[in-house]
């Protein structure tokens with residue numbers, strides 16, 4: 268069979284049946300050209316998922332119409348951006364890129380108010396702003412907006428779609444790309460699809476996984492993981508109205524979509540294109556690991572999930588090629604990297620680096636970090652990591668058990684230790700986190716808390732201990748220093764840069780008190796920003812520490828942006844010979860090299876001068892202290908929690 272020729276015939280037939288009359292002649296030509304360019308792949312992917320169904324081509328025809336509609340609604344400016352991005356597609360590997368994630372209400376509190384925050388973002392060098400889910404969602408608990416009732420409507424408390432589009436333009440003008448969430452594993456139970464299902468509409472009941480009795484749910488539950496055991500056991504919720512069990516991986520009000528149904532794929536593609544057309548540069552694929560269910564498996568990271576995401580990506584290539592995907596797979600490291608491909612997700616959170624940096628903070632040891640990064644840091648050259656330290660969620664200890672065993676670490680016991688340590692239950696711990704999603708059956712648990720509270724700033728301030736305050740600040744700076752320099756887009760979690768502490772006020776809110784992640788979803792007020800950015804009379808220990816965090820991070824970001832080595836360069840994770848130290852080498856095609864060395868203990872450490880061999884005899888300067896290397900062979904000495912960025916050029 269000649270696949271290319273057959274796909275061409277198929278496309279010709281589909282186009283002859285499609286109504287493109289709504290498109291201008293120019294759009295029609297451009298759309299057809301894109302479709303021709305990508306159709307062979309689209310057909311192959313779509314038929315891998317739906318080819319066995321009698322109505323596959325009916326839905327494929329419908330998908331072409333969805334794509335045409337998306338193309339029609341894409342404005343001129345965005346189409347120009349698409350053209351530009353085809354010429355320079357790898358912007359995300361640049362040293363200029365610095366990300367921030369924030370909640371509109373915690374930072375704004377409205378979309379309109381965010382305009383005033385642009386100068387602040389610019390002062391920090393932010394070029395990529397992820398606005399946490401801002402769509403219409405149920406009143407009360409909406410899982411922080413991750414239960415979407417209408418993808419096309421902004422939560423009225425935050426503003427309107429017109430205001431969001433206006434903000435996207437203003438951000439773009441300021442050199443800041445907007446990133447939005449694509450919550451496509453589930454909708455809220457108030458989404459029109461769910462409402463229709465509730466009213467008995469068969470078509471929409473088929474949008475979800477509904478079961479008449481417990482037979483299948485019981486079978487699935489033998490192998491699937493419980494995500495929020497603190498609010499509800501299992502993964503299914505009985506719905507009284509329909510008298511059916513609904514698949515709800517997360518909260519009871521978040522109904523998993525059934526991607527075995529091509530009607531769902533097409534409908535969600537239409538929503539995805541709507542989001543792309545708002546004017547965002549990227550979509551964060553929420554909970555993407557869960558989108559395909561297969562009996563007898565854990566229903567995460569299934570091969571078909573990858574095929575589906577590639578199919579979505581292919582649709583974007585046709586309609587909005589400047590928009591990239593960011594994978595949010597907080598899963599086993601071997602599974603995380605499988606999503607990272609130019610034609611699947613160009614960007615991915617780096618949960619392993621995040622978790623293991625915290626591990627090194629607790630243990631003061633870097634062997635697990637070093638070994639794991641040597642195994643898992645490499646991803647294709649045309650993709651990139653998004654390196655984060657904290658986010659709106661909990662910290663899960665997703666390291667590879669096999670690597671831990673190799674290092675003589677019992678992974679189960681070690682996770683227990685980490686949870687004890689970061690919740691402050693371990694004697695001598697500096698951290699003040701809160702346990703999250705404790706599973707009474709497995710004893711499994713995750714940790715919440717802000718950067719500052721987990722790094723010991725809260726404890727040190729409680730004790731008014733200046734020396735410990737300095738140590739806590741050094742920890743915070745070290746963690747972010749790695750994210751700025753190791754390779755990828757560093758992602759600040761808004762409030763981290765201001766050193767804000769845990770906020771326990773969620774415990775007084777009925778809609779939030781059962782979800783401890785709210786402890787690290789902290790409002791960033793005008794005063795919080797003013798205190799650290801402007802002169803202030805109040806010279807308390809707390810304000811001084813926060814200023815220190817802010818100005819140091821700002822300085823490190825400035826250094827990152829001033830040297831191309833931090834951008835499109837390779838990363839090699841090195842063995843330092845010192846169990847408390849972590850090191851890596853960045854190198855690029857301009858024969859520049861950057862050697863980063865970090866000390867994860869509070870005590871001074873030495874690293875043998877042998878490590879400097881990677882600089883091949885070149886001398887170097889520490890970009891942070893401006894100090895030069897005394898010799899290319901002498902040992903390196905680092906103060907407690909110090910990092911050095913040795914640039915040889």
Ligand code: OTU
Pocket residue numbers: 410411413414450494517553554555556595596597598659660661
């Ligand atoms: C994501 O996280 C979001 O980041 C959460 O805020 C949402 O609650 C959730 O999806 C549902 O929309 O379980 O604890 O393995 O860890 O997708 C967070 C991946 C989560 C999951 C992740 C999910």
